[in-house]
Amino acid sequence: MDRYLVFGHPVRHSKSPFIHTLFARQTQQELEYGLAEPAVDEFAHALRTFFDQGGKGCNVTVPFKEQAFTLVDCLSPRAKRAGAVNTIKLTDDGVLLGDNTDGAGLVADLKSHGVTLADSRILLLGAGGAARGALAPLLAELPSELVIANRTHTKAQQLAAEFHDLGPVTAQTYEQLAGPFDLVINSTSASLQGELPPLAPALIHTDIAIYDMMYGASDTAFISWAKQHGARQTMDGLGMLVEQAAEAFTVWRGIRPGTKQVLRELKRNLGVI
Numbered sequence: 001m002d003r004y005l006v007f008g009h010p011v012r013h014s015k016s017p018f019i020h021t022l023f024a025r026q027t028q029q030e031l032e033y034g035l036a037e038p039a040v041d042e043f044a045h046a047l048r049t050f051f052d053q054g055g056k057g058c059n060v061t062v063p064f065k066e067q068a069f070t071l072v073d074c075l076s077p078r079a080k081r082a083g084a085v086n087t088i089k090l091t092d093d094g095v096l097l098g099d100n101t102d103g104a105g106l107v108a109d110l111k112s113h114g115v116t117l118a119d120s121r122i123l124l125l126g127a128g129g130a131a132r133g134a135l136a137p138l139l140a141e142l143p144s145e146l147v148i149a150n151r152t153h154t155k156a157q158q159l160a161a162e163f164h165d166l167g168p169v170t171a172q173t174y175e176q177l178a179g180p181f182d183l184v185i186n187s188t189s190a191s192l193q194g195e196l197p198p199l200a201p202a203l204i205h206t207d208i209a210i211y212d213m214m215y216g217a218s219d220t221a222f223i224s225w226a227k228q229h230g231a232r233q234t235m236d237g238l239g240m241l242v243e244q245a246a247e248a249f250t251v252w253r254g255i256r257p258g259t260k261q262v263l264r265e266l267k268r269n270l271g272v273i
């Protein structure tokens with residue numbers, strides 16, 4: 001049977017096996033999908049061993065995405081832009097192809113929630129790997145403006161300069177931000193420390209869409225905060241997780257699974273509904 005897995009550390013709580021097993025059942029693909037948690041300095045060896053032993057493809061998550069970028073034989077254009085690889089496929093020619101489906105997953109999830117990206121003013125919080133992966137797919141949707149704000153302003157400036165050729169992207173400090181924005185995307189890891197990005201409450205209004213790439217069994221700190229200040233449309237990163245997985249599955253198997261039912265089952269599994 002064709003073998004796939006996700007590499008990460010820690011990875012025990014990954015939902016990827018659950019999601020891909022449901023995709024396989026739904027599309028009647030024969031495959032198995034597992035977990036691998038190599039020590040941080042043993043990822044390269046573990047990856048090589050997996051493919052030497054017949055593995056067909058894998059996902060890569062924190063903290064290995066940047067390393068995976070350097071280990072594959074060739075990169076898709078979107079992985080090159082993201083500077084990170086979350087999906088690897090062994091092609092029929094024996095080539096390890098590195099791809100990145102995170103940004104496409106974000107855009108697909110935003111669209112499935114009915115969020116309009118064309119001609120919109122988007123505020124992206126954070127300038128780490130998650131923000132970098134989102135930029136090209138967001139700019140491809142032709143927003144009127146995309147502003148990056150980051151605690152360390154120089155990182156936002158660097159990122160804006162790097163993606164300037166793809167669309168109207170600028171960097172502003174949190175203090176400089178002036179609304180109204182149509183969509184705010186939180187790509188920071190602030191909630192992992194129970195913190196909030198230092199965003200002025202005045203930027204939140206009833207018609208704004210709020211997206212947090214994080215997710216949990218209950219509202220993330222950022223979503224709770226945005227609701228308190230009047231946001232009516234809030235979305236967490238669970239849908240992005242399922243959509244990036246669907247995109248990876250499509251890369252591997254050439255067949256696109258449906259995501260709605262899988263997202264519902266995942267929510268049930270997490271105790272969200």
Ligand code: ATR
Nearest residue numbers: 126127128129130131151152188189190195196197
């Ligand atoms: P990821 O790959 O998930 O993006 P990362 O590369 O470590 O992770 O980036 C984390 C992002 O969250 C950074 O933009 C970070 O800001 P700095 O560049 O200033 O470090 C941001 N971040 C983390 N904690 C934050 C906090 N408490 N408030 C605001 N931003 C925070």
